[in-house]
Amino acid sequence: LLYEKSDCENQAEEFDYENAKILGIDYAMHGMAVFSEDIQKENEGYFRKSEERLAREQRKLSHCVKGSNNYYRQKKRVALCHEKIRSQRKDFLHKLSHEIAEAYDVVAVEDIDMKAMSQCMHFGKSVMDNGYGKFRELLEYKLTWRGKKLVRVDRFFPSSKKCCKCGNIKKELKLSDRVYLCTCGNRIDRDLNAAINIREEARRMLLAG
Template sequence: METKRAYKFRFYPTPEQEQTLANTFGCARFAYNYMLRQRTDAWFQRQEKVGYHETSAMLTALKKQPGFAWLNEVSSVPVQQSLRHLQTAFGNFFARRNKYPAFKKKDGAQSAEYTTSAFKWDGRALRIAKMDDALNIRFSRTIPKAAKVTTVTISKDCAGRFFVSLLCTDQVHAKTPVTAKVGIDLGLTHFAILSTGEKIVAPKAFRKNQEKLAKLQRRLAKKTKGSANRKKAKLKVARLHAKITDTRKDFLHKLSTRMINENQVIAIETLAVSNMQKNHKLAKSIADASWSEFVRQLEYKSLWYGRELVGIDRWYPSSKRCSDCGHTVAKMPLNVREWACPECGAIHDRDINAARNVLAAGLAVSAIGESVSPVCI
């Protein structure tokens, strides 16, 4: 199947390239914030609707003014794309998919998007508009020759690392069918409990670095605002956050890929994560687990590689139901980790029993052709 696929790599710019990118980031951020202010004022002060085409005309007029001539020193494509991103942000807001667009910060993550007219890619080297030399990219994997690169996004995170993302139109082929099927019960002590009886320990990336992060943040709070030492302390905090994020992403990608490679059918229980995070005793651990990201990865990978992902209703009594005889007990407190079925006498590990019930329900849903619940977490 043909799909859009992004390949993200780290690269190391030369001092000249870094300065050019800094200017580009600044111009794109300025255009986004300036037009966000114009659209906001137009609506709340004059009840006028301003869309993408109006902001594009404003930007053209702005570039002709002597005080804004510096906007012409960088490639026009990323600056123009920032207006499209603003339009998308407003579209998501009006569709109630996101909050009202916020202003971009100078000390936050930066990005610039280049379309086909602003870059050259020959399969080995990438050259960006307004730069003479190709980017020094560390390729961690090979981009297929048949893949057509349509968009290049240059980004810089808060830890000072530069990344390039190449969005391609690529052909993804289904994997060889297998007979294995698995049910997954998500948890906190163990990130995932499989119907096979395997328990996968949660990485707890944030918890393991919590004390060190708190120490660095206390040091940062004591530094004078605007000082060089404050910038150094802030960078240390950002680098630790980046380490936590990278550790979590690495774990989730490896686990989701393994599940896709080994199983033809994957059944998983849907969870209302936003509601669960209202429990302040568990909110931090739930956020650290990143269940939503894991399910998102399973969704697109199963679609790409010809696997079946089945979502089970969150109210399905997977923990209270005996996987041997089907008897359902009335109550099952969270502190009960092992229980005996009063009907058949089978002794169950709470989580493994739940995973087996999730698999059974998923197979029933798959066979009947109905959806117990959409995979939405």
């Protein structure tokens, strides 16, 4: 048993984090998450058909006389649409987390408490509904199962304000600034910049031990 343990330790020490495949993930209120690499996302349009159907059925419901038979029948249809979207979303999160856990050695996320965040920001519904918390949970489970790692980057790490090219840290960045502009010439999507910073911060942490 001792032998096995030291073998394991050697392996861990030798792991080449300098060149490890690390995926950085930045939480996004809309669209759930932004990745530091081009991840093939089939979710574009994945739920669109179901959501269009839901909107249609909800419109019909609004025209039904409350309490009528039609009303109850229509209400049931709306509920079924919700159910379908829920299960499609769950399915999608499982697939995506599986693919990532297969393809990457390490996944880096911000150490944010989703529950506290939704409460303090009063965004409750959208934060909880976009599935990010569940996604992170699935990722951690699937990575650990493969002997890989989910790394949490400190929540005070300035992932949004830092320039991913030159490391300069902006004093101010408004939520409405969707593009990160730096004096070094870097011009990049705000969330992509953050995701890359999260990835590199995780690499730094792993190399530091």
